[in-house]
Amino acid sequence: MSDEMNDEMQLIVDGKRLDGRKFDELREVKIETGVLKRADGSCYLEMGNNKMIAAVYGPREAFPRHMQDPSRAIIRYRYSMAPFSVDERKRPGPDRRSVEISKVSREAFELVVMKELYPRSGIDIFVEVLQADAGTRAACINAASVALVDAGIAMKGIVTSVAIAKVNGEIVLDPFKEEDNYGEADMPFAFVIRDGEIKSIGLLQMDGKLSYDEIRKGLEMAKKGAMEIYRLQREAIIRKYSLEEVE
Amino acid sequence: MSRKIVLPGDLLATNPRAAGYGTYIEDGKVYSKILGLFDKSDTGVRVIPLKGKYSPSPGDMLVGIVREATSNGWAIDIHSHYQAFLPLSENPEFKPNRKINDVLDIGDAVITKVLSIDPRLKVTLTMRDKVCRPVRFGRIVAINPARVPRVIGKKGSMIKTLKSELGIQILVGQNGLIWLSGDSSRVSIAEGAIYKIEEEAHTEGLTDRIIEYIKKEKEK
Incomplete structure (x- = not known):
């Protein structure tokens, strides 16, 4: 993106973003668990105009056999965008971008899933983007995280992800499509949250340029946003299970 | 009695010796590792799983x-x-x-x-x-293994009820597979009752409702 174009694109008007949000405000998040009957765990998540569905299968016998690890489980993560999820039809199937996102997301989950409890097995996570509006990798991680809990898989904590961006020189939380496309930089984070505290960072990527101070400011913003999403993730799971558990 | 639902990573206790099933210890503190119901007793803390696959243990x-x-x-x-x-x-x-x-x-x-x-x-x-x-005969029903204790009931109360009400043979595998054998219409009632137990696992007065359900089904 050339600098001239950035100047033309006015993304912040009167101290507010184009969709009326404040700089550190998340889009509306809606989470529902247990939506797929045949999966061991599943989750449907909406984050603004992002819509995704996650399914977790396993732990189950890992195939092909040579991929099995006799001391721990292997995790497979598949991020995929539906052909109809973007304005211009996307060719279905894995491409360079989704293979990369799958890899980094998987590595975030490998931090929390207690793999050594399930030797020789495989845990398969599938996330399908049904509608994309920037920050899909973050939203997908949030959905997959809830689906993993729903599947009853042992984990040390919960992974929560959120992105920040720099638009018109301002750091903003959870960018939407225009901010992502015409902004100067964006940076997705994934945090490992245990007992309501951020323990570590499981994923960090950056596109564009940010200064030290901007990153620091963005990190604080992302942490606050992640805690908010974490609360919603918890709520969604407890809501589903408290319906049946009135002991 | 109501038990709290806990999620992976929730702090359960600060005494590592209290750690029971479904927990892990880090830095001398006990955390939950699975989604389940928090059960605290005099001897320790444990998490009763709500979901998950069967993990075998000797004698099952x-x-x-x-x-x-x-x-x-x-x-x-x-x-x-x-x-x-x-x-x-x-x-x-x-x-x-x-x-x-x-x-x-x-x-x-x-x-x-x-x-x-x-x-x-x-x-x-x-x-x-x-x-x-x-x-080589009978029927096998598969349920969520986390629900098996409910099908058996307290000291086998639920399974006894099913057996005496319907007069069929039932064997509950710890892995969530249940073998039923006997008169086929009665086996069908038992199958329906088991699914009902699975669905309403943690609700109150389940045994009474199951008896009622069986009576109603029998009259049909």
Whole structure:
């Protein structure tokens, strides 16, 4: 993106973003668990105009056999965008971008899933983007995280992800499509949250340029946003299970 | 009594010696590792799982399905993330002059017991027990293994109710497979009742409602 174009694109008007949000405000998040009957765990998540569905299968016998690890489980993560999820039809199937996102997301989950409890097995996570509006990798991680809990898989904590961006020189939380496309930089984070505290960072990527101070400011913003999403993730799971558990 | 729902990573206790099932210890503190109900007693804390696959432990009674017959035994599917193995020597029905496939063939269901689990979680089964046998009739129902204690009930109360109300044979495998045998219309009622138990697992007065359900179904 050339600098001239950035100047033309006015993304912040009167101290507010184009969709009326404040700089550190998340889009509306809606989470529902247990939506797929045949999966061991599943989750449907909406984050603004992002819509995704996650399914977790396993732990189950890992195939092909040579991929099995006799001391721990292997995790497979598949991020995929539906052909109809973007304005211009996307060719279905894995491409360079989704293979990369799958890899980094998987590595975030490998931090929390207690793999050594399930030797020789495989845990398969599938996330399908049904509608994309920037920050899909973050939203997908949030959905997959809830689906993993729903599947009853042992984990040390919960992974929560959120992105920040720099638009018109301002750091903003959870960018939407225009901010992502015409902004100067964006940076997705994934945090490992245990007992309501951020323990570590499981994923960090950056596109564009940010200064030290901007990153620091963005990190604080992302942490606050992640805690908010974490609360919603918890709520969604407890809501589903408290319906049946009135002991 | 209401138990709190806990999620992975929730702090349960600060005394590592209290750690029970479904927990892990880090930095001297006890955290939950699974989604479940928090159960605190005088002796310690544990998490009762709400979801998840069956993980075998020695002595468990299971219902399994033969997946493979090999020269030294049978590979058995026990609805867990591991395949279990039943060696020839652990099946008293096997005599040296009999063919392996004639004793148990692929697709046969068996009632069997977990003999041992090696550190890498390879499961060895045994048939050397009075209850163990191949089943060639009846019906098998699969439920979520986390719900098995509910189907059995407190000191077997639920299973006794089902048996006495319907007069059928029931064997609940710890892995969530349940074998039912008897009059086929009554087995169907039991099947419906089991699904009802699975669905309403943690609600109050379940046994009474199940009796009511069975009575209603019987009248049809």
